[in-house]
Amino acid sequence: MDEDADLSRVRDIFTISSKGGEPQKLTEGKHVITDLSWSPDGGLLAFIGHDKPKGLAINLDLWVMPSGGGEMRNLTEGFDRSLGMGVGSDLRVATPNPGAVWSHDGDSIYFLTASIPHANIYKVDLDGGAVEEVIGGRTIDGFSLSGDDSVIAFNAMDATHPAELWIKDREGERRVTHFNDRLLRRLKLSTPEHFTFRNSLGEEIDGWIMRPPDYREGERYPAVLEIHGGPRGVYGDAIYHEFHLLTAEGYVVLYTNPRGSAGYGEDYARTVMGHYGECDYEDLMAFMDEALRRFSFIDESRLGVTGGSYGGYMTNWIVSHTDRFRAAVTFRSICNWVSKFGCSDIGYMQPESIAGDPDYFEHMEKHLAKSPLRYAKNVKTPTLIIHSENDLRCPMEQAEQWFVALKLQGVPTELVRFPDENHELSRSGKPKHREERLRHMLRWFERWLK
The missing domain is CATH 3.40.50.1820 (Alpha/Beta hydrolase fold, catalytic domain)
Structure with a gap:
């Protein structure tokens, strides 16, 4: 691993034998990677990220690649939403985002992201095609699939109801928990x-x-x-x-x-x-x-x-x-912004987003102007x-x-x-x-x- 890896947004995927040994690098140092998951048969890896590590406000897309390394494909290139973005709330810490969730047959992948005013569950097939909205019209934080994909469990909230657990199956969508009902009746x-x-x-x-x-x-x-x-x-x-x-x-x-x-x-x-x-x-x-x-x-x-x-x-x-x-x-x-550069955990990575140029020392005046x-x-x-x-x-x-x-x-x-x-x-x-x-x-x- 590069000694100065923390100075770059690039992340790589490595595998290592459960018996030990040297890590094997699967990616080529070109991607921002935030999440990964194995296909059911172990033959493919899916990850969420993008291939423009020096870009600003770049959408995170869904990518797949052979689990041993090789050609990567972007499955959501035309979707124009950044995957994994949630709708803000101060009534939950952070429901773990499930990332890329494979269907049981490995033919498609489910994911979650915001499209105003909600955060929806989507699906895309491995052989390409349009992204399909699976559950919409709700602000969803996390979800999981049953073994045969026939049932989706998810939690969801709206502007007047904190998160509760919901189920979608062949009979439709229904709420299955009522943790907040007694409180809400009094408000x-x-x-x-x-x-x-x-x-x-x-x-x-x-x-x-x-x-x-x-x-x-x-x-x-x-x-x-x-x-x-x-x-x-x-x-x-x-x-x-x-x-x-x-x-x-x-x-x-x-x-x-x-x-x-x-x-x-x-x-x-x-x-x-x-x-x-x-x-x-x-x-x-x-x-x-x-x-x-x-x-x-x-x-x-x-x-x-x-x-x-x-x-x-x-x-x-x-x-x-x-x-x-x-x-x-x-x-x-x-x-x-001048002092934040050296004091914040991300300050040294922000100059271009503030001043339009990555060279902080040449453009310190622009940081002050902002x-x-x-x-x-x-x-x-x-x-x-x-x-x-x-x-x-x-x-x-x-x-x-x-x-x-x-x-x-x-x-x-x-x-x-x-x-x-x-x-x-x-x-x-x-x-x-x-x-x-x-x-x-x-x-x-x-x-x-x-």
């Missing part, structure tokens, strides 16, 4: 309303609005814009505890998939590469403009913005480029910063820099640090910390929006 939840808007290129983009459960005609409400991470994250028909908590407290919640999001195809996701804070910012502002035009019950003088990871970066970018929002809460965020820290003097929005001390993806120093910058500018700000938590605080953190995070968010919006 009054808001059902998201879907609408679309057109960005500056004329592209139609999905958006959703959630009203407070006790919404009354004629009243006006504060609203919070939620921004997903990634940037190749996905909003769709999946439940967010955070969103429902906000609506229960009397806020309108708005969310969309700006350019850079997954679930729409490779070109849409790649648009933002090298252009952070440009077309994504434009789309988010156009989305807010359209929401305010359509929904007169939103109080334009009481707007909040929040997001985590890349959504935290965009929150910081937004408040440093406009004062239309009256309060902000930024989670596990980024404010300085950093909210560069524009901290513009910030007027009261901003709460929430960060985990063990976050290796967006290190703690990012929050500390943003806090110091805003403090020196006289911007109302607080920094809340969570010990013994990592990048996944909102999804898999300790229950007491997840509750505390949400309490701080509600406290901040209560202070500035009500």
